Amino acid sequence: MSLGGVSDRSVPATKIEITVSCRNLLDLDTFSKSDPMVVLYTQSRASQEWREFGRTEVIDNTLNPDFVRKFVLDYFFEEKQNLRFDVYNVDSKTNISKPDFLGQAFLALGEVIGGQGSRVERPLTGVPGKKCGTILLTAEELSNCRDIATMQLCANKLDKKDFFGKSDPFLVFYRSNEDGTTVKIDVYDWDRNGSHDFIGEFTTSYRELSKAQNQFTVYEVLNPRKKCKKKKYVNSGTVTLLSFSVDSEFTFVDYIKGGTQLNFTVAIDFTASNGNPLQPTSLHYMSPYQLSAYAMALKAVGEIIQDYDSDKLFPAYGFGAKLPPEGRISHQFPLNNNDEDPNCVGIEGVLESYFQSLRTVQLYGPTYFAPVINQVARAAAKISDGSQYYVLLIITDGVISDMTQTKEAIVSASSLPMSIIIVGVGPAMFEAMEELDGDDVRVSSRGRYAERDIVQFVPFRDYVDRSGNQVLSMARLAKDVLAEIPEQLLSYMRTRDIRPRPPPPANSSPTPAPEQP
Numbered sequence: 001m002s003l004g005g006v007s008d009r010s011v012p013a014t015k016i017e018i019t020v021s022c023r024n025l026l027d028l029d030t031f032s033k034s035d036p037m038v039v040l041y042t043q044s045r046a047s048q049e050w051r052e053f054g055r056t057e058v059i060d061n062t063l064n065p066d067f068v069r070k071f072v073l074d075y076f077f078e079e080k081q082n083l084r085f086d087v088y089n090v091d092s093k094t095n096i097s098k099p100d101f102l103g104q105a106f107l108a109l110g111e112v113i114g115g116q117g118s119r120v121e122r123p124l125t126g127v128p129g130k131k132c133g134t135i136l137l138t139a140e141e142l143s144n145c146r147d148i149a150t151m152q153l154c155a156n157k158l159d160k161k162d163f164f165g166k167s168d169p170f171l172v173f174y175r176s177n178e179d180g181t182t183v184k185i186d187v188y189d190w191d192r193n194g195s196h197d198f199i200g201e202f203t204t205s206y207r208e209l210s211k212a213q214n215q216f217t218v219y220e221v222l223n224p225r226k227k228c229k230k231k232k233y234v235n236s237g238t239v240t241l242l243s244f245s246v247d248s249e250f251t252f253v254d255y256i257k258g259g260t261q262l263n264f265t266v267a268i269d270f271t272a273s274n275g276n277p278l279q280p281t282s283l284h285y286m287s288p289y290q291l292s293a294y295a296m297a298l299k300a301v302g303e304i305i306q307d308y309d310s311d312k313l314f315p316a317y318g319f320g321a322k323l324p325p326e327g328r329i330s331h332q333f334p335l336n337n338n339d340e341d342p343n344c345v346g347i348e349g350v351l352e353s354y355f356q357s358l359r360t361v362q363l364y365g366p367t368y369f370a371p372v373i374n375q376v377a378r379a380a381a382k383i384s385d386g387s388q389y390y391v392l393l394i395i396t397d398g399v400i401s402d403m404t405q406t407k408e409a410i411v412s413a414s415s416l417p418m419s420i421i422i423v424g425v426g427p428a429m430f431e432a433m434e435e436l437d438g439d440d441v442r443v444s445s446r447g448r449y450a451e452r453d454i455v456q457f458v459p460f461r462d463y464v465d466r467s468g469n470q471v472l473s474m475a476r477l478a479k480d481v482l483a484e485i486p487e488q489l490l491s492y493m494r495t496r497d498i499r500p501r502p503p504p505p506a507n508s509s510p511t512p513a514p515e516q517p
Contacts, residue, residue, distance in 0.1 A: 013074040013076070014076075019137070039087075047427050070482070077483075080478065085135055087124060090103055103372070104124060107122055107305075110304060146249040147246050150244070150247070152242040153240065157237045158236060167199065169187055169189055170188055183205060202239065209241065217240065222235055255500045259390065259501055259504075265393070266395075267316075268298070269394075271367050275363075284363075296460070296474050297393075298393070300477045301478055304394070312346045318335055318361065319333070329364055331372070366402045369402060377418060385498070389417045389419070390417060392420045393423070393484060396425070396433075400433070407445040411450045414443075419488045424460060437456060452495070456481055
């Protein structure tokens with residue numbers, strides 16, 4: 001007999017605690033050292049306005065404060081959560097004025113989490129002609145116990161509750177004490193109409209349950225009413241715990257903190273259906289006043305993922321173009337025109353190479369996805385230890401021409417540390433792309449089904465802000481297309497039984513600011 005129960009719980013936002021320290025601050029006090037305090041501001045996605053989030057305490061007479069008061073923020077991987085840390089010298093705890101300003105630092109929450117061991121160090125700036133010192137930030141995920149207990153139970157001689165048959169039992173577990181020391185378990189007989197019959201109950205504890213790792217534990221099921229009414233009442237049956245095991249449920253932040261890097265690759269559609277890039281009607285039109293849909297999609301996704309890639313080097317490809325000088329059609333050419341090293345430095349470097357390619361190649365066709373998917377898959381196949389996870393962004397305007405080969409490539413890639421994001425731009429109908437997004441029906445090829453759902457497709461037009469606010473349009477797009485990445489990474493790690501590596505020791509150097517090209 002198998003017994004089971006259902007738990008209904010909502011998943012709260014990930015809470016991240018930020019610890020702040022500063023080193024080598026400016027000394028503005030005449031007879032003593034500065035009395036520093038840090039003020040955190042967060043930026044609104046819609047208005048881009050900065051709003052005060054909180055303040056640390058003031059620490060007297062030090063240029064190297066380690067603040068006790070921490071900031072607790074809701075963390076969303078799929079959002080660019082910009083932060084601003086202002087440091088002040090405070091003689092009076094209620095007076096913050098410009099002359100007491102010691103410096104500031106701007107960065108995204110993802111940069112802190114994506115730093116080595118989820119620690120970063122940034123220079124403080126803002127005081128002309130002065131070295132303002134540095135600010136050190138450490139991120140720690142706040143969570144309740146994430147242990148998952150798996151139990152196997154059997155029951156014997158439970159009270160018969162059904163007139164024409166035996167009982168259909170199930171268990172309901174209750175944590176009686178806040179600290180979880182006592183566990184109460186009710187036994188019911190299931191009825192189709194929902195009026196389940198109470199059979200009995202028993203209590204135990206986490207410690208007692210854990211003993212089942214070495215021995216069986218038998219519990220008497222008692223019905224308090226029967227016990228009071230019947231003098232010879234013994235019990236209403238027994239439940240035996242046959243086995244008990246505990247596994248830890250790891251989070252996305254656990255893997256990032258342990259050093260897992262997100263490797264970001266871009267593939268851009270250069271087929272003729274996009275229109276002449278020199279014409280305003282083209283989806284590739286390089287307007288001096290606003291970004292094209294291609295550039296917005298690239299910037300929206302790339303600016304978030306780059307926080308989780310320490311070297312900030314991103315392979316970038318185009319497909320469906322004729323290349324100079326001989327006019328060879330290519331379905332996988334490096335945007336930087338370097339076959340040996342297709343990496344671009346930062347998202348700005350990708351955008352620069354994309355714009356340069358628009359000036360040099362001829363848009364042609366057809367639209368093939370398989371070559372670039374297979375290219376990234378070959379790189380992902382070399383990684384099996386969880387140290388890297390690959391994210392491929394494909395931006396396209398139309399109908400795919402190699403659907404059979406693309407399905408085969410996706411099915412093969414589904415067993416690798418890899419996710420694929422497809423953004424459709426322009427007015428075309430994208431029914432074929434929906435088929436590649438395995439939310440409802442898993443992608444299959446030649447009788448093989450994808451091991452995991454690794455594809456997310458969205459049409460960009462669904463996220464365009466009607467007022468023309470491009471920042472808001474990009475934020476909406478990124479929020480949707482990136483929302484599945486953490487769970488896709490976790491699903492790969494779980495199927496391969498890969499645990500996050502321990503973070504580096506606290507005394508190791510935090511991640512410095514990346515050098516600008």
